[in-house]
Amino acid sequence: MIRLSNVTWRYGSPTRRAAVGRGTDAATALSSVTFSVPQGGFRWLLGPSGAGKSSLLRLLHLEALPQSGELEILGTHVGVDVKRATLARLRQRVGMVHQDFRLMPTLSISDNVALPLRLERRDEAAVADEVAAILRWVGLSERSDALPAELSGGEQQRAAIARAVIARPGVVLADEPTNALEESQSSRIVGMLREVSTLGATVIVATHNDALVRRFPAPALRLERGRLTSDESNAP
């Protein structure tokens, strides 16, 4: 579950100290944003470039903290006074898929996908089983030993999704995951994210690909100039 109430965030305040001390003269990226997404919900996050989609996702991925308002993720209130260890634990329960994949270039695909489990200090035998299963799901079993640079964009994005969901997070966020991908690859990626949602994770996908939104109808959150202008959560 994700819940925001009058959340405001300004640029130039990625850290807590900066958030407290220098927030007033920075450019506002999000202003009084209020919405909630239930557990297992799927939302499109729409809006033109610069509307604040990436800022909102950064906030939900806890790469930034709100200067004002209330943010609740998976039952935890997140504010400037939250402990770093709490943020780290919460981050392990929020999977993120970036537009540029952000795979470790020196690690094989299987090691990249295994990272979240290794950070949780899971038993290595169990890690191997989980990785094999998730790579089968994203169709990369044959490429498990390849380095990211040896994969196509679509394959890298599927690996990124595998890494984001392998620890069975409660929230999965995707920032323009289909950018620069072919139509068929885009549909496959979004299909996977929808499947993750049906398995119980809250999923928010930022995109400006209207065709994709039409092909996979779902409630949308629309941002313009940092303000939430439309929330179709309660739409019929």
Next chain:
Amino acid sequence: MSEAKGRRRDGLALSRALPDRSLLAMVAAMSLLASLTYAGAVGARALSSRWAAGAANLVTVQVPDPEKPAADTTAGSATSMGEATAHKDGASDASSAQTAQFPASQPEKQSGSKTAATPDMTRATAIEAVLQASPDTQLVHRLNASEIDRLLAPWLGAAGASALPLPAVIEVHLSRGAALSTNVIASIAQIAPGSLIERNDEWRVRLLDIARSLLACAALAILLVGTIGAAVIAMATRLGLGARRESIEILHGLGAVDGYVASRFARRVAGLSLAGGVVGTLLALPPLAGIARLMAPLSGGGALTFGSGETGFSIAETMTAFATLCGETPPALLWGLGVVPFAAAFIGWITAQVMVRVWLRRLP
């Protein structure tokens, strides 16, 4: 794949991110300096202790024209002797033990057998009698001709000093913490005007002051070396952080706690620092062995030889000599040198931990 190996597959690849060789070389250099400084401090302390112990509670009295009749032996000395005889009985055993160090021909006079100065005595014997009568005196020893010859040999050579009119030299060992009383000093001046009383404990205090100063300098130098070492490690860690910035941000985004990233860097840096410390300490051993060899006679040990037999250099002989050196080396030095690599590793570990944690603070 093993669990430990698996955990290291996190993309940080620190073996390529940190400047391994230069860090190891710098830590080795710092450890070498620290080892030499520490060894110098231990050596200075040992020498000063030995010298200071030798000079402790020793007073030397030089009596000019020692064979002349004493000027007056009744006034001050009588008083001193009277005081002394009453105090001295219990000290005779200890004094006897010390008397044995001197040549048998020398008529050592001990606290238990005090003799009074009489008007027909020479200056030297009268002053000896006064000194023996003093309650603070443990032992009185007048240097004989051969001892004086040995003392003056560096200046007069083998010719000896028999042709010169020399003063009598009387060594007085006092009780711990005691000094010659003013009465005794006045008596000496009265018996033989122009007598010179040299208090060796002043030298002892000076030696101790010098030793303390040297130790303070050494401590400061070691602190400085440690600080510079920490600064070098901090710079290397920053380089590593810069090289792995993206990887760290990815791990941070995946939920890695600060302690995880900091520990990864700290373990690597501590390992390199330990290796550098071992190298630096090993490099310090040959010069230290050389210095110890030179100092052995001064510090009371025998001269050490390193493979200097007719067969030339021999590893076995060298090892034997090294073992002898270790046996004669102060334990504090051996322990200290053993600690240097671990101290380097600890400085590396703590510096890396602090640097990484501070750096991670920029991320929420």
